[in-house]
Amino acid sequence: TQLLEQSPQFLSIQEGENLTVYCNSSSVFSSLQWYRQEPGEGPVLLVTVVTGGEVKKLKRLTFQFGDARKDSSLHITAAQPGDTGLYLCAGLIQGAQKLVFGQGTRLTINP
Amino acid sequence: NAGVTQTPKFQVLKTGQSMTLQCAQDMNHEYMSWYRQDPGMGLRLIHYSVGAGITDQGEVPNGYNVSRSTTEDFPLRLLSAAPSQTSVYFCASTYLFTGASGYTFGSGTRLTVV
Numbered sequence: 001t002q003l004l005e006q007s008p009q010f011l012s013i014q015e016g017e018n019l020t021v022y023c024n025s026s027s028v029f030s031s032l033q034w035y036r037q038e039p040g041e042g043p044v045l046l047v048t049v050v051t052g053g054e055v056k057k058l059k060r061l062t063f064q065f066g067d068a069r070k071d072s073s074l075h076i077t078a079a080q081p082g083d084t085g086l087y088l089c090a091g092l093i094q095g096a097q098k099l100v101f102g103q104g105t106r107l108t109i110n111p
Numbered sequence: 112n113a114g115v116t117q118t119p120k121f122q123v124l125k126t127g128q129s130m131t132l133q134c135a136q137d138m139n140h141e142y143m144s145w146y147r148q149d150p151g152m153g154l155r156l157i158h159y160s161v162g163a164g165i166t167d168q169g170e171v172p173n174g175y176n177v178s179r180s181t182t183e184d185f186p187l188r189l190l191s192a193a194p195s196q197t198s199v200y201f202c203a204s205t206y207l208f209t210g211a212s213g214y215t216f217g218s219g220t221r222l223t224v225v
Contacts, residue, residue, distance in 0.1 A: 035213075040218070045214065097159070097161055097207060099156070099203075
């Protein structure tokens with residue numbers, strides 16, 4: 001059973017389109033992190049959200065933490081081919097130093 | 112600034128062989144962990160350590176051992192390799208109990224057990 005459900009698992013869209021990736025759980029997390037992973041490399045941290053309802057922006061990427069700290073979303077505006085990659089959400093379990101991951105979203109942006 | 116260094120990058124083992132995957136970090140992070148990554152399953156936690164001399168099990172610890180004799184090093188031992196352990200293994204580290212601090216990952220070890 002996956003503690004964090006990420007959707008969609010695969011997404012292929014055209015350059016310039018917008019997209020949203022979702023990360024949902026029935027558990028409460030003390031923080032939610034988003035990573036991006038390139039082939040042959042380890043995940044690289046994009047952002048950490050800590051407060052319920054928090055919104056963080058990283059250029060064309062907008063991250064939101066749900067009010068109840070159980071879910072998060074990643075929205076990309078005007079996607080570019082350079083955004084192609086595997087996006088992973090990860091939640092830090094409350095009261096324990098354990099980071100659990102969703103299955104990942106493999107994003108392909110076509111020129 | 113090396114970050115997290117994993118060796119080897121690739122390894123092929125025969126069923127029943129043992130080996131050690133090495134992980135070293137130079138950021139003075141208290142926390143270190145091992146994950147395995149399999150298609151469609153994200154990363155699953157194998158073992159973790161909150162400091163030298165302290166280790167604990169994650170979601171999928173069976174078939175793996177760890178030890179933490181120094182802050183810098185956290186090796187992962189496969190006792191008797193099985194084909195089900197074919198995977199990509201990542202070591203990660205971070206500061207303890209700072210929910211806003213992200214994890215730093217190594218570049219991975221791709222292990223094939225035949």
